[in-house]
Amino acid sequence: MKQNRRAFLQSAPALFLGGAFYHQTNKLQLHALPEEGIDSAAYWKMLRKHFPLRNDLVYLNNGTMGPSPYYVIEQTQQGMLEADEDANYGGWENTHQQLAAFIGADETEIALTRNVTEGINIICNGLSLTKGDEVIITTHEHGGNAFPWLNIARNKGVILRTFTPAPTADETLNRLEACISKRTKVIAVPHILCTQGQILPIKEISALGKRNQLFVFIDGAHGPGMVKLNMKELGCDAYATCCHKWMLGPKGTGFLYINKNAFEKVQPIFVGAGSDNAKWTMATQPPTMGDFAPSAHRYYAGTFNAGLYKGVIAALQFIESVGEERWIKRIETLGNYTQQQLLNTDKVEMLTPVEQKSRSGVIGFRIKGINSTSFYELASKQRIRIRQVHENGLNSLRVSTHIYNHTSEVDKLIELIKKS
Numbered sequence: 519m520k521q522n523r524r525a526f527l528q529s530a531p532a533l534f535l536g537g538a539f540y541h542q543t544n545k546l547q548l549h550a551l552p553e554e555g556i557d558s559a560a561y562w563k564m565l566r567k568h569f570p571l572r573n574d575l576v577y578l579n580n581g582t583m584g585p586s587p588y589y590v591i592e593q594t595q596q597g598m599l600e601a602d603e604d605a606n607y608g609g610w611e612n613t614h615q616q617l618a619a620f621i622g623a624d625e626t627e628i629a630l631t632r633n634v635t636e637g638i639n640i641i642c643n644g645l646s647l648t649k650g651d652e653v654i655i656t657t658h659e660h661g662g663n664a665f666p667w668l669n670i671a672r673n674k675g676v677i678l679r680t681f682t683p684a685p686t687a688d689e690t691l692n693r694l695e696a697c698i699s700k701r702t703k704v705i706a707v708p709h710i711l712c713t714q715g716q717i718l719p720i721k722e723i724s725a726l727g728k729r730n731q732l733f734v735f736i737d738g739a740h741g742p743g744m745v746k747l748n749m750k751e752l753g754c755d756a757y758a759t760c761c762h763k764w765m766l767g768p769k770g771t772g773f774l775y776i777n778k779n780a781f782e783k784v785q786p787i788f789v790g791a792g793s794d795n796a797k798w799t800m801a802t803q804p805p806t807m808g809d810f811a812p813s814a815h816r817y818y819a820g821t822f823n824a825g826l827y828k829g830v831i832a833a834l835q836f837i838e839s840v841g842e843e844r845w846i847k848r849i850e851t852l853g854n855y856t857q858q859q860l861l862n863t864d865k866v867e868m869l870t871p872v873e874q875k876s877r878s879g880v881i882g883f884r885i886k887g888i889n890s891t892s893f894y895e896l897a898s899k900q901r902i903r904i905r906q907v908h909e910n911g912l913n914s915l916r917v918s919t920h921i922y923n924h925t926s927e928v929d930k931l932i933e934l935i936k937k938s
Contacts, residue, residue: 559924559925562848562921562922562924563924565840565921565922566922566923566924568587568588568589568922569585569586569587569588569922570585570588570591571585571922574901575901575903576900576901576902576903576927576930576931577903577922577923578902578903578904578917578918578919578923578927578928578931579903579904579905579916579917579918580763580764580879580918580919580920580923581712581715581740581763581879581880581905581916581918582763582905582918583762583763583769584743584762584763584764584765584766584767584920585766585922586762586766586767586768586829586833587766587836589832589835589836590766590767590768590829590832590833590836591829592832593828593829593831593832594768594825594826594828594829594832595825596825596828597609597824597825597826597827597828597829598823598824598825599825600824600825601824601825606824607821608824609824609825609827609828610630610822610823610824610826610827613630613827613830613831614628614629614630614773614814616830616831616834617773617830617834620742620747620834621742621747621748621749621757621775622747622748622749622750622751623749623750623775624778625813626778626812626813626814627749627775627776627777627778627813627814628773628774628775628814629773629774629775629776629814629815629816629817629818630771630772630773630818630822630827631758631760631772631773631774631818632770632771632772633662633760633762633770633771633772634662634663634737634738634739634758634759634760634772635662635666636758636772636774637756637758637759637772637773637774638662638663638666638735638737638758639666640758640774640784640787640788640817640818641706641735641756641758641774641776641784642666642667642669642670642706642735643666643670643787644784644785644786644787644817645703645704645733645783645784645785646783646785647670647674647676647703647704648674648675648676649674649675649676650675650676650677650701651674651676651677651701651702651703651704652676652677652678652679652699652701652702652703652704653667653670653671653676653677653678653679653702653703653704653705653706654678654679654680654681654694654697654698654702654704654705654706654707655667655678655679655680655706655707656680656681656682656683656707656708656711657680657681657682657910658682658683658708658711658712658713658714658716658909658910658912659708659712659737659909659910660708660712660713660737660739660909661909662737662739663706663708663737664909667706677701679697679699679702680697681693681694681696681697683711683716683718685871685872685873685876686871686873686876687717687718687719687722687873687875687876688719690718690719690876691719691722691723691726694707694723694726695726698726698730698732702730702732703732703733704732704733704734704735705723705726705727705732705733705734705735706735706736706737707723707735707736707737708736708737708738708739708740709736709737709738709739709740709741709745709757710738710739710740710741710744710745710878710880711880712739712740712880712909713869713882713907713909713910713912713914713916714869714870714880714881714882714883714907714912714914714916715740715853715870715877715878715879715880715881715882715916715918716870716871716876716877716878717745717875717876717877717878718876719875720736720752720754721751721752721753723754724752724753724754724755725753727754727755728753733755733756733780733783734753734754734755734756735754735755735756735757735758736752736754736756736757736758737758738757738758738759738775739758739759739760739763740763740764740878740880741757741759741764742759742761742764742765743763743764743765743766743837743845744763744764744846744849744878744879745846745878746842746843746846749775749777754777755776755777755779755780755783756774756775756776756777756780756784757774757775758772758774758775759772759773759774759775760772760773761773761830761833764849764879764920765830765833765834765837766833766836766837766920767829767830767832767833768825768826768829768830768833770823770826771826771827771829771830774814774817774818775814776814776817778813778814781810781814781816784817786810786816786817788817788818788819789810789816789819790819790820791819791820792811792815792818792819792820793810793811793815793816793817793818793819794807794808794809794810794811794816795808795809795810795811795812796808797809840921845921848921849878849879849919849920849921850878850879852879852919852920852923852925852928853877853878853879853880853881853919854877855925855928856881856917856919856928857870857872857877857881859928859929859932860881860883860932860935863932863935863936865885865886865887865888865935865936865938866883866884866885866886866935867883867884867885867886868881868882868883869882869883869884869912869914870882870883879918879919879920880916880917880918881916881917881918882907882912882914882915882916883914883915883916883917884913884914884915885915885935885938888938890906890907890913890914890915891906893915893935893938894906894915896934896938897931897934900930900934902930902931902934904916904917904931905917905918917931
């Protein structure tokens with residue numbers, strides 16, 4: 519039976535969370551982290567109680583949607599309530615500061631979006647691409663990164679050149695480099711492949727792009743919250759992401775990083791109040807537009823949900839309360855455990871690289887002799903939630919684990935595979 523949120527808060531007014539206590543007053547009290555027991559199985563199982571996930575559900579599909587903890591849900595609701603209590607307009611304007619700090623960027627380089635796809639469309643429609651220009655992209659794209667570029671190819675005659683990532687980072691870089699020609703203008707690849715979780719060598723790809731005077735754009739849907747990010751070190755021109763996956767934030771929130779040096783390369787297309795320097799007027803003949811805002815605010819406009827972005831800040835606080843390093847390590851540990859357990863069976867074809875720096879909390883595989891749809895349906899009947907991968911004809915399966923999971927849940931999946 520689904521947990522009652524209010525009853526839970528009343529019965530557990532001070533659950534310990536990695537150095538934080540979550541009180542029913544909806545405040546996250548940060549304290550010093552204990553030296554012992556913090557990485558024990560009991561600790562992580564206790565942390566699961568901070569999520570409204572059903573107890574009978576083995577949820578192994580964080581790569582599609584990360585369930586928010588109670589704290590994020592409460593703060594989102596509180597933010598919406600506060601906006602309506604006092605009829606205040608705004609409340610989302612300062613979120614970009616916290617997001618910038620989280621990914622190692624300048625606050626002027628953050629544009630708020632509603633999802634990754636919105637950020638991708640800002641970039642591919644804002645670049646000055648013409649017929650015959652080439653864009654390098656992978657054969658493992660999610661529809662969110664594939665379709666905007668396919669649309670540009672259809673509308674403008676841009677040519678998409680694809681490559682398939684290799685099992686190692688070095689060979690992947692070589693394959694990408696082999697696609698570069700005199701017509702290449704953009705490299706547009708994922709940070710972490712949605713299909714099987716491979717981490718691409720973005721720092722090296724960005725350096726390669728810079729040497730060839732190419733615009734490097736990254737689909738970062740699976741980056742923030744899974745791996746430590748520093749945009750200055752990665753060196754890409756733009757990075758689109760969301761808050762509802764590995765950050766465990768509210769659904770319908772995202773952001774786009776654009777290096778300030780790339781502002782003049784990306785024309786704002788969707789504009790409105792806030793996109794400019796407030797110099798526009800309709801009282802002159804002809805009306806005067808003014809200049810674009812001297813920040814990434816030039817790329818977004820209009821009203822946002824203050825509650826949702828209060829929830830984004832709460833998600834960042836939740837990560838901080840656990841400890842970002844511990845958070846990332848837990849995801850990595852569970853990903854490694856999942857891959858190893860799958861490899862230990864003789865029924866699995868592993869699609870995710872085994873190279874340490876190329877694998878993540880997302881593991882892709884096929885079960886030999888078993889249709890992926892059939893196994894997906896079987897797992898669903900057993901209350902085990904995974905993902906089918908239909909993209910690009912892969913017809914495979916995907917498991918993605920997060921801090922609220924534990925090894926016994928992975929073991930249930932493994933046992934089901936062995937019995938299939």
